[in-house]
Amino acid sequence: MMMEKVQSIIAALQQRHFEREDEIAGSLLALLNGEHLLFIGPPGTGKSMLAKDICQCLENGQLYYYLLTRFTSPEEIFGPLSLESLKNDEFRRKTAGYLPAANIAFLDEIFKANSSILNSLLTILNEKRYHNGREVCDVPIYSIYGASNELPEEGEGLQALYDRFLFRYYVSPIDGDENFLKVISNRIGDFVPPVHLCMQEIQENRSKSASIPIDQEVLSTILALREEFRRNGRYVSDRRWKKALTIMRVAAGSLDKPSVDITMLPLLQHLLWNDPLEKEDIRRNIFQACVSHGVDLQKLRQEAEELFRLSVRSRNLVDAGARFPRIIYCHDCNGSFTNLEGMSKHHESNPKHSFMNPFDDARGRAKGYRKYGFEELVSLLENQHGWKLTEKSNTPEARLYRKEVESLRERQESVLKGHDMERQNLLEGLARNIWLSQRDRKELMMIFDHRIIAISEINQILADIEKVLD
Ligand SMILES: [Zn+2]
Numbered sequence: 001m002m003m004e005k006v007q008s009i010i011a012a013l014q015q016r017h018f019e020r021e022d023e024i025a026g027s028l029l030a031l032l033n034g035e036h037l038l039f040i041g042p043p044g045t046g047k048s049m050l051a052k053d054i055c056q057c058l059e060n061g062q063l064y065y066y067l068l069t070r071f072t073s074p075e076e077i078f079g080p081l082s083l084e085s086l087k088n089d090e091f092r093r094k095t096a097g098y099l100p101a102a103n104i105a106f107l108d109e110i111f112k113a114n115s116s117i118l119n120s121l122l123t124i125l126n127e128k129r130y131h132n133g134r135e136v137c138d139v140p141i142y143s144i145y146g147a148s149n150e151l152p153e154e155g156e157g158l159q160a161l162y163d164r165f166l167f168r169y170y171v172s173p174i175d176g177d178e179n180f181l182k183v184i185s186n187r188i189g190d191f192v193p194p195v196h197l198c199m200q201e202i203q204e205n206r207s208k209s210a211s212i213p214i215d216q217e218v219l220s221t222i223l224a225l226r227e228e229f230r231r232n233g234r235y236v237s238d239r240r241w242k243k244a245l246t247i248m249r250v251a252a253g254s255l256d257k258p259s260v261d262i263t264m265l266p267l268l269q270h271l272l273w274n275d276p277l278e279k280e281d282i283r284r285n286i287f288q289a290c291v292s293h294g295v296d297l298q299k300l301r302q303e304a305e306e307l308f309r310l311s312v313r314s315r316n317l318v319d320a321g322a323r324f325p326r327i328i329y330c331h332d333c334n335g336s337f338t339n340l341e342g343m344s345k346h347h348e349s350n351p352k353h354s355f356m357n358p359f360d361d362a363r364g365r366a367k368g369y370r371k372y373g374f375e376e377l378v379s380l381l382e383n384q385h386g387w388k389l390t391e392k393s394n395t396p397e398a399r400l401y402r403k404e405v406e407s408l409r410e411r412q413e414s415v416l417k418g419h420d421m422e423r424q425n426l427l428e429g430l431a432r433n434i435w436l437s438q439r440d441r442k443e444l445m446m447i448f449d450h451r452i453i454a455i456s457e458i459n460q461i462l463a464d465i466e467k468v469l470d
Pocket of ligand 1: 332333335350353354
């Protein structure tokens with residue numbers, strides 16, 4: 001079975017390549033897809049050894065390795081000219097042992113490629129064909145692994161070459177002390193893979209995968225991501241999206257999954273960045289989108305908070321706790337009231353006391369203060385002075401806000417619905433998904449669990465708004 005094979009190969013490679021979980025999985029997945037992969041980063045981080053080891057996993061795999069310079073000539077990459085063919089006025093190369101005959105190639109310093117080799121190289125990358133003299137030959141290449149210390153500058157004519165590498169990894173030097181010491185002190189022998197992959201099973205997996213359905217939530221997450229990228233001015237070509245879907249299908253197919261589920265989405269982090277600087281942002285976008293099913297909880301929270309602010313502002317006019325523009329005094333005792341709450345309490349406990357009108361002018365006062373009953377004064381203040389005291393919960397604003405609370409609650413509940421089952425599915429899906437690193441699996445779970453906290457916080461804000469509006 002493909003899954004068991006891949007699993008044992010990954011485990012064996014991890015014994016030799018420390019801190020390269022992502023790169024190992026990606027290199028194998030590129031191989032299964034027949035796609036190319038680029039390693040960016042300083043030299044001396046074991047990239048060529050990884051390519052060589054991957055090639056060992058391929059039954060009768062032929063490796064071609066070359067370190068390019070600005071002066072690399074076509075002979076060095078595609079093979080020497082055949083003297084035989086020259087006699088016949090032909091211009092053919094003897095390609096045996098060179099790139100056109102390889103299954104796996106590692107091209108170091110790939111962006112040093114000069115114009116004399118660039119076109120043929122692009123044709124091999126794009127079409128897996130090589131124009132040898134008058135003949136167009138199919139090239140048995142699976143994957144080309146390119147490596148470079150840095151990205152090509154714009155205007156060097158290398159953008160097309162860069163674009164052909166679907167998988168992109170930024171490879172840093174070993175981080176952990178223990179791993180570092182192992183790397184510099186151990187002598188590493190040849191890799192003996194536990195099992196071999198053969199061309200036939202790779203092909204079978206590819207054709208089987210082509211018809212695997214894609215879960216609706218994966219598609220809606222992709223739409224949400226595309227929108228997010230657009231907002232941030234990031235461009236991902238339709239072709240790249242299409243290939244990314246194929247890769248997720250092949251990854252799912254190799255694990256015998258019935259469909260492409262959301263646990264495949266983190267693979268996108270290695271397929272969608274252009275600049276290493278945007279890598280982490282894109283990763284975060286993908287992980288967030290993955291667990292929220294396109295409902296952006298952060299945005300939901302912002303909306304709830306804004307609604308809370310608006311409701312509180314509207315409350316200043318209607319709420320019993322809000323401060324009166326003027327103090328109201330009791331006519332019969334020393335009571336003074338700064339809000340409706342205090343005034344009505346006083347009225348309840350002293351129903352016979354009456355109040356003074358804070359707008360009574362000198363003339364009114366000269367005649368002796370006029371006394372007002374509670375209801376009388378309240379309606380006078382509302383009708384003549386515009387105080388909103390009793391019309392508490394039925395202002396047009398309050399009605400509108402209540403509707404908005406409802407719609408926010410619906411969105412929040414759509415995330416909450418089936419949460420437990422989703423969590424279980426996610427856990428199981430991740431456990432089976434050997435294409436993801438431990439770090440990715442842990443982080444995805446963490447982000448998923450954080451959802452519950454975010455949701456309960458939003459819930460609290462919505463409850464607060466309702467309290468304000470009631
Ligand atoms: Zn009183």
